[in-house]
Amino acid sequence: MAEEVSSEKIFKEFKEHSISEFFRKNSQMLGYSGKVRSLTTIVHEYVSNSLDACEEAGILPDISVEIKELENGKYAVGVGDNGPGIPSKIVGKALATVLAGTKFHRYLQQRGQQGIGASGCTLFSKITTGKDIRVRAMTERENYGCEVTIDIISNRPLISNFVKDGSRKERGTSIYGEFGDVKYENSDHGVYEYLKRTALSNPHATIRLLDPTGKESLFVRATDEMPKKAKETKPHPLGISTNDLVEFAHRSTAKNVGVFLAEAFSRVSQGKVAELREIAKEVNFDAAPRSLRWKDAESIVNAFKQVKWVGPEMDSLSTIGEKQIEIAIRNILNPKFLSVVERKPKVFRGGIPFVVEAGIAYGGDAGKRTGEKKEGEEEGSASNVEGSVLRFANKVPLLFDGSNCAITEAVRSIQWKRYGIARFEEEPVSVLINISSVYVPYSGVGKQAVAQEDEIIEEIKLAAMDCGRTLQRYLSGIRNMAAQESKYKTIMRYVDQLSGDLSEITGKSSIEIKASLKALVESRYKPAEGRRLAEEEKENEAEADEGEEEAEE
Numbered sequence: 057m058a059e060e061v062s063s064e065k066i067f068k069e070f071k072e073h074s075i076s077e078f079f080r081k082n083s084q085m086l087g088y089s090g091k092v093r094s095l096t097t098i099v100h101e102y103v104s105n106s107l108d109a110c111e112e113a114g115i116l117p118d119i120s121v122e123i124k125e126l127e128n129g130k131y132a133v134g135v136g137d138n139g140p141g142i143p144s145k146i147v148g149k150a151l152a153t154v155l156a157g158t159k160f161h162r163y164l165q166q167r168g169q170q171g172i173g174a175s176g177c178t179l180f181s182k183i184t185t186g187k188d189i190r191v192r193a194m195t196e197r198e199n200y201g202c203e204v205t206i207d208i209i210s211n212r213p214l215i216s217n218f219v220k221d222g223s224r225k226e227r228g229t230s231i232y233g234e235f236g237d238v239k240y241e242n243s244d245h246g247v248y249e250y251l252k253r254t255a256l257s258n259p260h261a262t263i264r265l266l267d268p269t270g271k272e273s274l275f276v277r278a279t280d281e282m283p284k285k286a287k288e289t290k291p292h293p294l295g296i297s298t299n300d301l302v303e304f305a306h307r308s309t310a311k312n313v314g315v316f317l318a319e320a321f322s323r324v325s326q327g328k329v330a331e332l333r334e335i336a337k338e339v340n341f342d343a344a345p346r347s348l349r350w351k352d353a354e355s356i357v358n359a360f361k362q363v364k365w366v367g368p369e370m371d372s373l374s375t376i377g378e379k380q381i382e383i384a385i386r387n388i389l390n391p392k393f394l395s396v397v398e399r400k401p402k403v404f405r406g407g408i409p410f411v412v413e414a415g416i417a418y419g420g421d422a423g424k425r426t427g428e429k430k431e432g433e434e435e436g437s438a439s440n441v442e443g444s445v446l447r448f449a450n451k452v453p454l455l456f457d458g459s460n461c462a463i464t465e466a467v468r469s470i471q472w473k474r475y476g477i478a479r480f481e482e483e484p485v486s487v488l489i490n491i492s493s494v495y496v497p498y499s500g501v502g503k504q505a506v507a508q509e510d511e512i513i514e515e516i517k518l519a520a521m522d523c524g525r526t527l528q529r530y531l532s533g534i535r536n537m538a539a540q541e542s543k544y545k546t547i548m549r550y551v552d553q554l555s556g557d558l559s560e561i562t563g564k565s566s567i568e569i570k571a572s573l574k575a576l577v578e579s580r581y582k583p584a585e586g587r588r589l590a591e592e593e594k595e596n597e598a599e600a601d602e603g604e605e606e607a608e609e
Contacts, residue, residue, distance in 0.1 A: 086176045086502055091239035092246055093456055095123070097502070098133055098180070098238070099247050101173035102231055104452055106137035107258060109229070111374075113140040116280065117261040123240055123247065125268040130185060131238050136230035141195035144202070148213025151189060151231070152178045152206040177233060178206050184236030188216065192230045199225060240268050245455050248273060252388065253446060253453035257376055257490060258283075259384040278387045283451075284374045289494075290322040292368040293360040295407030301353040305345040316345040317356075323366050335359040368409040370401045372494045376451055381415045381488065389486060392419030395526040399519045404511035410493035412512070414519035416527050422486040444481060448490040449498070449506055457505035463489045465508055466516035475524035476531035487523075489516055547577050 088094040099121055110117035115138060122134040142150050154175045178189050188203035202218040242248055248265060255263050255275035262277040291300075310316035314329045333341050336355040376384075378396045385394055396415040403409050423444050447454040447463040458464045467487055472480040497507040506512065551573050559566035 086172060086180075088176075088180050088237070091237055092241045092243065094180070095131060095133070095235070095238035095240060096245060096247050096250050096455060098177050098233070098235060099123075099135065100250060100452070101177050102133075102135035103251070103254060103263075105174055106135065106139055106229070107254075107261060107451075109139035110137060110261075111283065111285065114282065114285070115139060116277065116282065117258070117263075119261060120264040120266075121247070121251065122266040123268050125240065126234065128236075129239075130234055130236045131240060131268070132232065132234050134230065134232045136228060138226060138228045141193040141227050141229050142191070143195055144193070144198060144200050144218070147191060147193065147202065148204060148215050151175060151191065152204045152213035154179065154206075154211055174231075175206065177235075178204060179208070181233045181235050182206060182208070184238075185234045187234045188214075190232040194225050194227045194229075196227065199223065242267075250453055250455055251275060253448070253455070254451075256384045256388050256446070256488070257381075257448045257451040257453065259376075259380050259387070275388075278383045279380060281380070283377065283380070286374040286494075287371040289369045289372040290320060292365070292403070292407035292409070293317075293321050293324060293363075294365060294403070295368070295405055296321070296357060296360065298350060298354045298357050301357055302348060302350060305348040305353065308345040310345055312342045313339070313345055313348060313356075314341040322369050328363060328365075331363050332356065332359045335362050365407075367401070368403055368407055370409055370411075373401065373409060373411055373492050375411050375413055375492045376448075376490055378413070381413060381490075385415055385417050385488065389417045389422050390420040391417035391422045391486075393417070393527060393530045395523040397519050397522040399515055399522075402511060402515055404497075404509045408493060408495050410491055410496075410512065410515075412515040412519045413488075413490040413492070414516070414523050415488040416520070416523040417486045417488070418527060418530070419484050423484040444486055446486055446488040447506075448488070449496045449503070450492055451490060452503075454504050454506070456502070457500070460499055461505035462508045462513050463491070463506055463516055466513045467520055469513075470517060470520055470524065472524070475521075475528040476535075477524075477527075485527075487520055489520065491516075544577065548574070551577065 086097070088097060103119060103121065106119050107117055118138040120134075120136045122132075124132040126132055151174045154172055181187055181189055182205055188205040190201070190203050192201045193199075199221040200219060201221065203216045205214050205216075206212070207214055240247060248267065251263050251265050251273070252275065255261065255278075259278035260280070260282055261275075263275040265273040265275075267273070296304075304320050305313070305316060308316045308320065310319055314326075314333070317329055317332070318324050318326060329341065333339075336352075336359040339352045339355050375398060378398050381396045382394060385391065385396075394415065394417050397413070399412045399414075401409050401411050445458070445464055445467050447458065447461060454461065454463070467489070472478075477483055477485060491506060491512065496503075497509055497512075499505045499507045551570060555566045555570035555573055558564070558569050562569075
C-alpha cells in the first residue's frame with residue numbers, strides 16, 4: 057500500500073515565478089525554435105519596432121541590419137534606425153522587461169501587440185550567450201549609450217555602463233546583441249527574404265542588409281509618401297466580452313455606469329445608453345462603475361447585441377494602400393501582370409475592425425523561391441504552395457507556420473483553374489495578402505500565423521478572387537493571341553505555294569498575288585506584333601484626345 061503524502065509536503069515547493077522565467081523555459085513560444093527561424097525572429101522584432109517608431113514620429117524609415125558570424129556558431133546582430141530614439145528613463149523597460157511597452161494597452165494598429173518582442177531578444181541573448189545588449193540612442197534631448205540585460209527572476213532590467221554624449225548627432229537608435237543557437241541562411245525563411253518582403257509591404261522605407269559573407273543588399277525606398285497614420289480610438293461595444301467590461305469598469309473614475317459606457321467605448325451616445333437601460337433594466341446605471349458585478353456586466357454585454365450600432369471607427373487602421381502595393385510589387389517582383397484590390401473595412405468577433413488587401417503578380421520574378429528546395433521536397437508540396445503566398449499582418453511578413461494560417465487556408469480553398477491558373481504552385485504567380493487590424497488574432501505568441509476566423513477567411517477569399525478575375529482576362533487575352541499567332545503562321549506556310557499556283561492559272565504576277573493573300577490572312581489573323589502595335593497606337597490616340605479635351609477645358 058502506497059504511503060500517503062500530506063498536502064503540506066506536496067505544496068512545500070510551491071513558488072511564484074515571473075513571466076521572464078516562463079519564457080526562458082518556453083522560448084519556442086516567442087519564435088525561437090530552430091536556428092534559422094530564431095535569427096529571423098530577432099531581426100523581425102528589432103525592425104518592426106524601428107518601423108513603428110519612425111511612422112509614429114512621421115519619419116521616413118532608414119533602417120540598417122548587419123549580421124556577423126562569431127566563433128562557436130554564435131552571431132552578432134546590429135540594427136540601426138533614424139527614428140525618434142528611446143528616452144534613457146525607459147530604455148530598460150523597453151528592451152528588458154517582458155510585457156512592458158507602448159502597444160498592448162492602446163486600441164491602435166501597430167506591428168507589435170504584446171510588448172514582448174525586444175525584451176524577448178534580450179532574454180534570448182542572455183540565455184544563449186550570457187551577454188548584455190548594447191544600445192546607443194539619440195532623442196531630441198539626449199545622446200547616450202548603455203548596456204542592458206534582464207533579471208529573469210524579477211523580470212526587471214539591469215542597466216550598466218551608462219554614458220552620456222554631449223555631441224549632437226542625427227536622431228535614432230542602434231542596438232547590438234550577440235546570440236547563440238542561431239544561423240544565417242539564404243532561404244525562404246531567412247533574414248534576406250524577411251527584409252525583402254518587409255520592403256515590399258513598406259515601400260516608404262529604405263532597408264540595408266550586410267550579411268555574414270560581406271554581401272550588401274539594398275532595398276531602396278519606392279515612395280516618399282508616408283502611410284496613413286493610425287489614430288488611437290476606443291473599442292466598439294460589439295467587440296467587448298463580459299470580463300473586458302468588468303475590467304474597464306473597475307478602472308474607471310466616471311461618476312456612474314452610464315457615463316462610463318459613453319466615455320469608454322466608441323459609438324455609445326447618451327441615446328444609446330438610454331436604449332441599454334430599457335433592455336438591461338436589472339442593472340443600476342446610476343451606480344459607480346467600480347461596483348459593477350459580473351452578472352450586471354453580462355446583462356450589459358447581452359444588451360449590446362440587441363442594439364443597432366454604427367460600425368467601428370476605421371481611423372485606427374493604416375493599410376499599405378493599392379498604389380503603394382503596386383509600386384512595391386513592380387519594384388521587387390517586376391511582373392508582366394499585376395492586379396491589386398483593397399476591400400472595404402469589415403469586423404470580426406462582432407466589433408473588431410479589419411481590412412484585407414490583396415495583390416496578384418504574374419510573370420517576372422513572381423512565384424520564384426529564394427532558397428533551394430529542401431531534400432525530399434516535391435513540386436506541388438505544401439511548402440511550394442505556401443511559397444507562392446506572400447502573407448502579411450499589419451505590414452509585417454509572416455514567414456513561418458503557413459500551413460496553420462488563415463491566409464494560406466483561404467488562398468488554398470480558391471478554385472484557381474477558374475481564373476486560368478491550372479497548377480497554382482507551379483506557375484509564375486504570387487498572391488500577396490495583408491490584414492490590417494488593431495488586434496490581429498495570431499494563433500501563437502510568435503505572431504507568425506493568423507487564426508482561422510471565419511469573417512477574415514471569407515474576406516481574404518473575396519479579395520483574392522477579385523484580383524483573380526482580372527488575371528483571368530489577361531491570361532485569356534494572352535492565350536487568344538497565341539492561338540491567333542499559331543493559325544497565322546500555319547496559313548502563311550502555304551501562301552508561297554498558293555501564289556505560285558494561282559499565277560500559273562491566272563497569268564498574274566505571283567508577287568502581287570502573294571501580297572494580296574498576305575493582306576487577306578492578316579485581316580483575319582493579325583500577327584501578335586502587329587496587334588500589339590495597333591493597340592499601342594489606339595492607346596496613344598486616346599491619350600492625345602484626352603489631352604486635347606483637357607486643353608480645351
